[in-house]
Amino acid sequence: GDSVTQMEGPVTLSEEAFLTINCTYTATGYPSLFWYVQYPGEGLQLLLKATKADDKGSNKGFEATYRKETTSFHLEKGSVQVSDSAVYFCALNPNTGFQKLVFGTGTRLLVSP
Protein backbone atom coordinates (compact mmCIF):
# COMPACT_ATOMS: atom_id res chain seq x y z
CA GLY A 1 0.00 0.00 0.00
CA ASP A 2 0.87 3.67 0.00
CA SER A 3 3.29 4.75 2.69
CA VAL A 4 5.67 7.51 3.72
CA THR A 5 8.91 7.05 5.63
CA GLN A 6 10.58 9.92 7.43
CA MET A 7 13.83 10.14 9.29
CA GLU A 8 13.61 9.67 13.02
CA GLY A 9 13.88 12.70 15.24
CA PRO A 10 14.47 14.78 17.04
CA VAL A 11 16.73 16.78 14.81
CA THR A 12 18.67 19.27 16.92
CA LEU A 13 20.34 22.22 15.21
CA SER A 14 21.80 25.58 16.08
CA GLU A 15 20.30 28.71 14.59
CA GLU A 16 21.45 29.40 11.01
CA ALA A 17 22.40 25.75 10.41
CA PHE A 18 21.37 23.88 7.26
CA LEU A 19 18.39 21.58 7.59
CA THR A 20 17.56 18.37 5.75
CA ILE A 21 14.69 16.11 6.73
CA ASN A 22 14.54 12.99 4.61
CA CYS A 23 11.29 11.62 3.24
CA THR A 24 10.76 8.67 0.93
CA TYR A 25 7.49 7.25 -0.27
CA THR A 26 5.88 4.17 -1.74
CA ALA A 27 2.89 4.61 -3.98
CA THR A 28 1.32 3.12 -7.04
CA GLY A 29 0.61 5.64 -9.73
CA TYR A 30 1.46 9.31 -9.49
CA PRO A 31 0.99 10.75 -6.01
CA SER A 32 1.10 14.37 -4.95
CA LEU A 33 3.52 15.15 -2.14
CA PHE A 34 3.24 17.55 0.78
CA TRP A 35 5.09 18.82 3.80
CA TYR A 36 2.98 19.89 6.77
CA VAL A 37 4.26 21.57 9.93
CA GLN A 38 2.78 21.33 13.42
CA TYR A 39 3.75 23.98 15.94
CA PRO A 40 3.24 23.19 19.64
CA GLY A 41 -0.44 23.12 20.57
CA GLU A 42 -1.62 23.74 17.05
CA GLY A 43 -2.99 21.80 14.11
CA LEU A 44 -1.10 20.91 10.97
CA GLN A 45 -0.37 23.64 8.46
CA LEU A 46 0.56 23.10 4.85
CA LEU A 47 4.17 24.13 4.31
CA LEU A 48 4.66 23.24 0.66
CA LYS A 49 3.55 20.80 -2.00
CA ALA A 50 4.52 19.29 -5.36
CA THR A 51 2.11 17.56 -7.68
CA LYS A 52 4.37 15.98 -10.30
CA ALA A 53 7.88 14.70 -10.81
CA ASP A 54 10.65 17.33 -10.75
CA ASP A 55 8.33 19.96 -9.26
CA LYS A 56 9.92 22.00 -6.50
CA GLY A 57 7.72 23.24 -3.69
CA SER A 58 8.92 26.20 -1.65
CA ASN A 59 7.65 28.40 1.16
CA LYS A 60 9.20 30.45 3.99
CA GLY A 61 12.72 29.44 2.92
CA PHE A 62 11.89 25.73 2.90
CA GLU A 63 12.20 23.70 -0.30
CA ALA A 64 11.52 20.15 -1.43
CA THR A 65 11.86 18.56 -4.87
CA TYR A 66 9.68 15.68 -6.07
CA ARG A 67 12.16 13.02 -7.20
CA LYS A 68 10.39 10.15 -8.87
CA GLU A 69 13.57 8.21 -9.63
CA THR A 70 14.47 8.01 -5.95
CA THR A 71 10.86 8.24 -4.65
CA SER A 72 11.94 11.05 -2.35
CA PHE A 73 10.74 14.47 -1.23
CA HIS A 74 13.41 15.72 1.18
CA LEU A 75 12.78 18.98 3.03
CA GLU A 76 15.61 21.53 3.12
CA LYS A 77 16.24 24.98 4.52
CA GLY A 78 19.46 26.89 4.22
CA SER A 79 19.38 28.67 7.56
CA VAL A 80 17.00 27.63 10.32
CA GLN A 81 15.60 29.89 13.02
CA VAL A 82 14.45 29.16 16.54
CA SER A 83 10.90 29.80 15.32
CA ASP A 84 11.20 26.82 12.95
CA SER A 85 11.12 24.45 15.92
CA ALA A 86 8.14 22.21 15.25
CA VAL A 87 7.16 18.75 14.03
CA TYR A 88 7.36 18.27 10.28
CA PHE A 89 5.20 15.71 8.46
CA CYS A 90 5.74 14.42 4.98
CA ALA A 91 2.55 13.22 3.29
CA LEU A 92 1.28 11.91 0.01
CA ASN A 93 -2.04 11.94 -1.76
CA PRO A 94 -2.31 8.74 -3.81
CA ASN A 95 -4.58 10.44 -6.36
CA THR A 96 -6.67 7.33 -6.64
CA GLY A 97 -10.07 8.93 -6.96
CA PHE A 98 -10.67 10.43 -3.53
CA GLN A 99 -8.77 12.74 -1.30
CA LYS A 100 -6.75 11.03 1.37
CA LEU A 101 -3.45 12.04 2.88
CA VAL A 102 -1.05 9.35 4.03
CA PHE A 103 1.35 10.78 6.60
CA GLY A 104 4.81 9.89 7.75
CA THR A 105 5.45 9.62 11.48
CA GLY A 106 6.73 13.19 11.76
CA THR A 107 10.16 14.57 12.58
CA ARG A 108 10.62 16.94 15.49
CA LEU A 109 13.02 19.80 14.83
CA LEU A 110 14.59 21.66 17.73
CA VAL A 111 16.56 24.81 16.95
CA SER A 112 18.62 26.42 19.68
CA PRO A 113 19.90 30.02 19.70
Next chain:
Amino acid sequence: DSGVTQTPKHLITATGQRVTLRCSPRSGDLSVYWYQQSLDQGLQFLIQYYNGEERAKGNILERFSAQQFPDLHSELNLSSLELGDSALYFCASSVQSAYSGANVLTFGAGSRLTVL
Protein backbone atom coordinates in the same frame (compact mmCIF):
# COMPACT_ATOMS: atom_id res chain seq x y z
CA ASP B 1 -6.69 30.68 12.70
CA SER B 2 -7.09 28.08 9.95
CA GLY B 3 -10.86 28.55 9.64
CA VAL B 4 -11.55 24.97 10.76
CA THR B 5 -13.10 24.98 14.23
CA GLN B 6 -13.00 22.00 16.55
CA THR B 7 -14.68 21.61 19.91
CA PRO B 8 -13.97 20.76 22.61
CA LYS B 9 -10.24 21.48 22.76
CA HIS B 10 -9.75 19.12 25.65
CA LEU B 11 -11.87 16.31 27.01
CA ILE B 12 -11.25 13.95 29.90
CA THR B 13 -13.53 11.00 30.40
CA ALA B 14 -13.59 7.47 31.77
CA THR B 15 -13.38 4.10 30.10
CA GLY B 16 -16.68 2.84 28.76
CA GLN B 17 -18.05 6.33 28.18
CA ARG B 18 -19.15 7.98 24.94
CA VAL B 19 -18.06 11.38 23.60
CA THR B 20 -18.82 13.53 20.60
CA LEU B 21 -16.27 15.73 18.88
CA ARG B 22 -17.46 18.51 16.64
CA CYS B 23 -15.93 20.14 13.59
CA SER B 24 -16.97 23.16 11.55
CA PRO B 25 -15.17 23.24 8.21
CA ARG B 26 -13.70 26.30 6.58
CA SER B 27 -16.28 28.42 4.82
CA GLY B 28 -16.87 27.05 1.32
CA ASP B 29 -15.28 23.66 1.97
CA LEU B 30 -17.52 20.68 1.29
CA SER B 31 -15.25 17.87 2.44
CA VAL B 32 -14.47 16.97 6.03
CA TYR B 33 -11.82 14.48 7.14
CA TRP B 34 -11.10 13.02 10.55
CA TYR B 35 -7.63 11.97 11.65
CA GLN B 36 -6.38 10.44 14.88
CA GLN B 37 -2.92 11.34 16.16
CA SER B 38 -1.49 9.10 18.84
CA LEU B 39 2.06 8.61 20.06
CA ASP B 40 2.34 5.02 18.88
CA GLN B 41 0.30 5.17 15.66
CA GLY B 42 1.13 8.60 14.31
CA LEU B 43 -1.48 10.31 12.15
CA GLN B 44 -4.15 7.87 11.02
CA PHE B 45 -6.92 8.70 8.56
CA LEU B 46 -10.29 7.74 9.98
CA ILE B 47 -13.05 8.86 7.63
CA GLN B 48 -14.04 11.43 5.01
CA TYR B 49 -17.36 13.05 4.17
CA TYR B 50 -18.27 15.11 1.17
CA ASN B 51 -21.40 17.25 1.19
CA GLY B 52 -23.10 14.99 3.71
CA GLU B 53 -22.09 11.65 2.26
CA GLU B 54 -19.40 9.27 3.41
CA ARG B 55 -16.66 9.09 0.76
CA ALA B 56 -13.78 7.15 2.24
CA LYS B 57 -13.03 5.08 5.28
CA GLY B 58 -9.67 4.47 6.83
CA ASN B 59 -8.66 2.83 10.08
CA ILE B 60 -11.84 3.69 11.93
CA LEU B 61 -12.98 1.34 14.66
CA GLU B 62 -16.53 0.01 14.75
CA ARG B 63 -16.98 1.80 18.09
CA PHE B 64 -16.46 5.09 16.25
CA SER B 65 -18.90 6.73 13.88
CA ALA B 66 -19.20 10.05 12.17
CA GLN B 67 -21.63 12.12 10.16
CA GLN B 68 -21.78 15.36 8.27
CA PHE B 69 -24.86 17.50 8.64
CA PRO B 70 -26.66 19.67 6.03
CA ASP B 71 -24.84 22.76 7.33
CA LEU B 72 -21.61 20.81 6.62
CA HIS B 73 -20.42 20.57 10.18
CA SER B 74 -19.33 17.10 11.22
CA GLU B 75 -19.37 15.08 14.41
CA LEU B 76 -17.20 12.16 15.39
CA ASN B 77 -18.77 9.86 17.96
CA LEU B 78 -16.53 7.66 20.05
CA SER B 79 -18.20 5.03 22.24
CA SER B 80 -17.19 2.33 24.72
CA LEU B 81 -14.00 4.28 25.18
CA GLU B 82 -10.78 2.49 26.03
CA LEU B 83 -7.49 3.80 27.39
CA GLY B 84 -5.96 3.37 23.96
CA ASP B 85 -8.41 5.85 22.45
CA SER B 86 -6.58 8.67 24.18
CA ALA B 87 -5.26 10.80 21.33
CA LEU B 88 -5.51 14.05 19.46
CA TYR B 89 -8.36 14.01 16.97
CA PHE B 90 -7.99 16.35 14.04
CA CYS B 91 -10.58 17.50 11.61
CA ALA B 92 -9.58 18.85 8.21
CA SER B 93 -11.57 20.30 5.38
CA SER B 94 -11.11 20.89 1.68
CA VAL B 95 -13.08 22.38 -1.14
CA GLN B 96 -13.69 19.30 -3.19
CA SER B 97 -13.69 15.57 -3.00
CA ALA B 98 -12.95 14.56 -6.53
CA TYR B 99 -9.54 13.58 -7.82
CA SER B 100 -7.23 16.55 -7.53
CA GLY B 101 -3.66 16.20 -6.47
CA ALA B 102 -3.43 19.88 -5.73
CA ASN B 103 -6.37 19.82 -3.35
CA VAL B 104 -5.12 21.00 0.00
CA LEU B 105 -6.45 19.96 3.39
CA THR B 106 -6.80 22.64 6.07
CA PHE B 107 -6.57 21.30 9.61
CA GLY B 108 -8.20 22.42 12.81
CA ALA B 109 -6.30 22.70 16.08
CA GLY B 110 -7.55 19.33 17.27
CA SER B 111 -9.48 17.88 20.20
CA ARG B 112 -7.36 16.20 22.83
CA LEU B 113 -9.15 13.22 24.34
CA THR B 114 -7.88 11.64 27.55
CA VAL B 115 -9.50 8.41 28.68
CA LEU B 116 -8.82 7.50 32.32
